[in-house]
Amino acid sequence: YPSNPQMGEGSMLERANCRAKGGAPGFKVAILGAAGGIGQPLAMLMKINPLVSVLHLYDVVNAPGVTADISHMDTGAVVRGFLGQSQLEDALTGMDLVIIPAGIPRKPGMTRDDLFKINAGIVRTLCEGIAKCCPNAIVNLISNPVNSTVPIAAEVFKKAGTYDPKKLLGVTSLDVVRANTFVAEVLGLDPREVEVPVVGGHAGVTILPLLSQVKPPCSFTQEETEYLTKRIQDGGTEVVEAKKGAGSATLSMAYAAVKFADACLKGLRGDAGVVACAFVASQVTELPFFASKVRLGRTGAEEVYQLGPLNEYERIGLEKAKKELAESIQKGISFIRN
Numbered sequence: 591y592p593s594n595p596q597m598g599e600g601s602m603l604e605r606a607n608c609r610a611k612g613g614a615p616g617f618k619v620a621i622l623g624a625a626g627g628i629g630q631p632l633a634m635l636m637k638i639n640p641l642v643s644v645l646h647l648y649d650v651v652n653a654p655g656v657t658a659d660i661s662h663m664d665t666g667a668v669v670r671g672f673l674g675q676s677q678l679e680d681a682l683t684g685m686d687l688v689i690i691p692a693g694i695p696r697k698p699g700m701t702r703d704d705l706f707k708i709n710a711g712i713v714r715t716l717c718e719g720i721a722k723c724c725p726n727a728i729v730n731l732i733s734n735p736v737n738s739t740v741p742i743a744a745e746v747f748k749k750a751g752t753y754d755p756k757k758l759l760g761v762t763s764l765d766v767v768r769a770n771t772f773v774a775e776v777l778g779l780d781p782r783e784v785e786v787p788v789v790g791g792h793a794g795v796t797i798l799p800l801l802s803q804v805k806p807p808c809s810f811t812q813e814e815t816e817y818l819t820k821r822i823q824d825g826g827t828e829v830v831e832a833k834k835g836a837g838s839a840t841l842s843m844a845y846a847a848v849k850f851a852d853a854c855l856k857g858l859r860g861d862a863g864v865v866a867c868a869f870v871a872s873q874v875t876e877l878p879f880f881a882s883k884v885r886l887g888r889t890g891a892e893e894v895y896q897l898g899p900l901n902e903y904e905r906i907g908l909e910k911a912k913k914e915l916a917e918s919i920q921k922g923i924s925f926i927r928n
């Protein structure tokens with residue numbers, strides 16, 4: 591589904607490549623699950639991103655409609671749509687960055703782990719496609735449960751012989767976005783001035799905000815610490831309950847995903863000092879995967895930062911987080927190995 595059928599594929603690509611040659615960096619980005627609640631606003635925001643020259647929108651439903659709609663935006667990226675498994679390989683070929691928000695969302699009363707049954711298989715299939723068609727692409731994995739889907743993706747890539755741990759990033763930026771917002775509220779600051787590292791994973795107690803490391807430096811009472819930690823950990827559930835069965839966070843997630851994807855593209859471009867939190871292969875703890883700050887560069891997550899000094903409350907939180915994370919990681923690994 592080319593965005594302009596009259597013009598034809600060749601000339602549109604030529605246009606995109608010309609822009610790239612003319613000095614404007616142009617990265618090729620695919621969104622898998624592009625017609626969904628996250629996918630649509632994410633596609634819209636990526637179409638606005640000046641670092642993107644080609645945007646591929648893949649889904650098993652409605653991809654042509656979303657593509658036609660987004661393609662009318664008068665921004666630089668050339669948009670093309672791909673519908674169904676038979677077009678997955680075309681959607682992925684040549685991509686620099688693949689963002690995956692494909693899969694079912696939670697309803698009230700469900701945990702993210704309840705999504706495993708369906709989403710694990712979806713992520714496996716999509717990652718098999720990535721291993722075959724764009725093994726060097728950076729992958730931003732949004733589909734839940736992230737604590738298990740990232741290990742699943744890693745196992746699929748290992749099996750295919752294409753695994754590069756630096757290039758597989760579980761998206762936890764929504765936890766950081768929420769933490770910045772809630773902490774700013776308590777401090778009476780503009781959220782844009784606040785930076786909260788959030789480490790661990792992306793589910794319940796595995797989401798561990800490091801309030802002792804907030805920038806600008808500040809302190810919290812015990813009551814504030816407990817309120818903020820719980821609100822950040824339950825942020826997803828807050829939205830799921832407010833939506834009353836109509837899904838989970840989509841708009842704030844699309845915003846957070848674009849913030850993170852933009853950081854990845856800036857890293858790919860060679861910008862210095864691009865740092866963001868993500869769930870990655872890690873030696874920061876004894877677990878094989880863990881979310882922490884990483885430095886993004888031309889080859890992906892080039893440096894995984896240590897956690898820094900934790901206070902007593904955070905040390906206890908870390909132990910709880912690791913216990914649950916270990917199980918979720920193992921569940922993902924076993925899904926592919928067994």
Ligand code: NAD
Nearest residue numbers: 623625626627628650691692693694695732733734764843
């Ligand atoms: P949604 O149901 O609105 O959209 C999902 C899309 O995925 C749909 O368009 C569907 O057709 C598509 N899809 C299903 N199977 C597919 C396949 N095999 N290939 C390609 N596309 C496929 O759901 P949503 O609200 O957009 O959420 C998507 C996922 O993101 C959920 O698993 C949700 O839990 C997760 N999520 C993660 C975070 C995070 O912080 N990491 C935040 C919010 C939501």
Ligand code: LMR
Nearest residue numbers: 696734825826827838839
């Ligand atoms: C979120 O944090 O909003 C997502 O993981 C979706 C969910 O199920 O909570």
